Amino acid sequence: MLSICFLTAFQMEEAPKILVTLLLDGREICKKIHHLNSAAEIIDGCKHLLPCTAEFHRILKFNPDFNEYIDTDLNDSVQSFDKFQVLFNSITPSGTLQWAGQLNTDAAGPSNQIKVGPLNRDVAGSNNQQQHGQGPVNADRLRALIQIKGPSILADYEASGTLSETSRKLLVKIGVGDLVEQRGFYPSNEEKLMLAKNVVTLFPSLKIKMGEENEGFEHFFDPVSHSGFIEIKLRNLRRSLHDSQRRYRRKRTVPSNTSFHPVSTPLQTPAEEEEESTVEWMTAMKRMKPSHENFSTIKLGMEKTFDSRRFWIVNSSPTAEEIFQQYPHFIDMPYLLDIEFEKMYPGKADLFLQKWEGSIVPKLLKMATMKDNPTFLPSTAESDGPCFRALQMLTYLLPPTASGRGKGWTKCSVKSAISYILDIKPPGSSGSRHLDPDRAVKNQQPHLLCLGDPSTTAQYIIVAENNKVAIPLEDNSLTCAIDKLFKMYCVCNLAYPAQLTSVFNFFEHIYDMPISGGKRCKVVELIARIQAML
Incomplete structure (x- = not known):
């Protein structure tokens, strides 16, 4: 490897010790500690480390007051333990592909089986399939990575038609590892979505479509809730990052919803006449003994009071004790739970x-x-x-699990x-x-x-x-x-x-x-x- 600059031992001792991160087309090339005196020297030294022809774009210096990297002047002073990011842009697209392919081939080892697709969005151009993870290049790349780093995954799928938990964890580890290598620890939603789609493309039985609310890959990454195996793995990897590498975001306040189990049909505020009828039916039902003779009348009363009861339960959040005090026949005639559930979710009670x-x-x-x-x-x-x-x-x-512990949680094996x-x-x-x-x-x-x-x-x-x-x-x-x-x-x-x-x-x-x-x-x-x- 070429030396960044020729310094005598004395000069190196005198020059400040700094951390320099070199980025080409937005991707990290290397991160090293150097002894340099100015920002201009940093730029000149980084040019020797570039794997292709590139032009200088900008240099950023870490500001501890704002906890961010900000632009710095070439004449600014350099002190020990300063941190810099130097950004270069490749002059030709082919140069980007050349150095990216070289790095991935070296990482793959002697087998040289990885098919490297365009890693730069500008290089990919208007190829819509590649940008959205539906093209053959990206899926083939993931398959090649699996063949090299986790052939047991393919064997498990071929034998059982699905993946065990062990194989799924290894699959996510390989896919996310490659994603981080290309895009860093904070890939975009589109890139995570691309990986999730490629996974279910290679392993069709992992695609689970439940109703019309999803497309089948959301358990790997759901762009709406920002959850899934890919997101979990990325968060675990980010735990070991230095503070300067993190992106801090304010937690969004999720509006509370008192309805844990919303009914299929929307609830409306009962009219005054309906409330009076509900009170009359509730009073009548409380006086009736739970018997076969009274069942038809009690059932009719429960039907008449259904809308009012659901509105009260969802909006007032009464306890189970309060509900059964008002409707005691849920206790002595438990099959009323079946009837209530059927009205809440038609066709699903059995x-x-x-x-x-x-x-x-x-x-x-x-x-x-x-x-x-x-x-x-x-x-x-x-x-x-x-x-x-x-x-x-x-x-x-x-x-x-310990994650998401809330009210009612106690340690549980x-x-x-x-x-x-x-x-x-x-x-x-x-x-x-x-x-x-x-x-x-x-x-x-x-x-x-x-x-x-x-x-x-x-x-x-x-x-x-x-x-x-x-x-x-x-x-x-x-x-x-x-x-x-x-x-x-x-x-x-x-x-x-x-x-x-x-x-x-x-x-x-x-x-x-x-x-x-x-x-x-x-x-x-x-x-x-x-x-x-x-």
């Missing part, structure tokens, strides 16, 4: 019962036997019943996560003991209390310890109990347990509902793996 045991459970149990999944079930787990073991597997595949949805007690235990006002509350949100063995006949109770509410269920099936619990969350507009948000988001998919929340990439990945299984 989807969980249709899909869970018939399709989802067998595939989750199959995943438990795959070598890339942790072996967590004890040897006696076969006697626990398929539904319970599948629920266990789901809590392992979608474990509680993967093994204990299932207790936030299902608490198993011996037969004959008292469910009312869990509503004792002097008892410490562990689960802030409603969950299932199982009295007996989940693999055999057991009694299930929905318990909301915080609200001192218990709903005994007539069904002795764990599947039916989970179905009722989820519907209660939707009907009462309750937030999911913080420890199991991803598990409940997966349930939303089974009900063919939009997946709520911004951090859904792990859920979508699991959906892709399940859909790829025969």
Whole structure:
């Protein structure tokens, strides 16, 4: 390598020690410590490091007061520990391709298999396919990188038709690493979007289209919510950056929305006459005993008060206890939850019962036997019943995370996560003991209390310890109990347990509902793996 300047040992000791970052066409070429006396010397020295013919554009000096690089004059003084960025522009486009290709070929090693496409937007010109990641060059480049750095990814996909979590992590690592090498630690949304589209182009089974709200690649990068595996990897890489390399942005305030589970049809303020009718029906229903003879009248009353009830629940955010005080038949006639849910989401009330045991459970149990999944079930787990073991597997595949901790969060291990949805007690235990006002509350949100063995006949109770509410269920099936619990969350507009948000988001998919929340990439990945299984 050519020397930047010829200095004697004495001159080097006297010259200030500075950090110089050389950039060509906006891309970092090198970053080195030098001993130089002026900005002009810095520019002259950098010219020897350029891999192609280029012209000087500007020189920036780091200003600690503003925490930014700003333009500096060539005659400005240079002091020790100053930091500079020197920007050059290549004179010919071919020069850019030449040095970019050389760098990537050297990085690839002797195999020299990488197909290097245009790295400069000006060079790409009007080629719309290349700029938006749909052209063959970019997809071929990603494939070549995978063949060199992660051939096991292709083997895994060929064998199973999808990717394991290990292979997906390696894929994202390779793709993001190449993106950072080309565009730096803060690539644009278009560039991240290009990578996400290339991933699902190479691996079609990873494309998950749920309804019309997405295109199928959003679990890798969603430009609307700025989430996904690619964004997560970039944020993790940026943690190790020096302060001078970071881009600080003010956090945007997200407007609060009291509706955790919005209904399919918009809600309108009830008219005064409707409010009077609602009060009359509520009074009449409270006086009726829960019986087969009164069911048709109670059902009619619930239908008449539906709009007013939904408006009150969504806008006033009452507790579960307050809701059941006004509508007590939700407790003594739990099948009213099914009717309410069906009116909220027409045609979706029976989807969980249709899909869970018939399709989802067998595939989750199959995943438990795959070598890339942790072996967590004890040897006696076969006697626990398929539904319970599948629920266990789901809590392992979608474990509680420390990110996004909010109200209701307590430290939770993967093994204990299932207790936030299902608490198993011996037969004959008292469910009312869990509503004792002097008892410490562990689960802030409603969950299932199982009295007996989940693999055999057991009694299930929905318990909301915080609200001192218990709903005994007539069904002795764990599947039916989970179905009722989820519907209660939707009907009462309750937030999911913080420890199991991803598990409940997966349930939303089974009900063919939009997946709520911004951090859904792990859920979508699991959906892709399940859909790829025969």
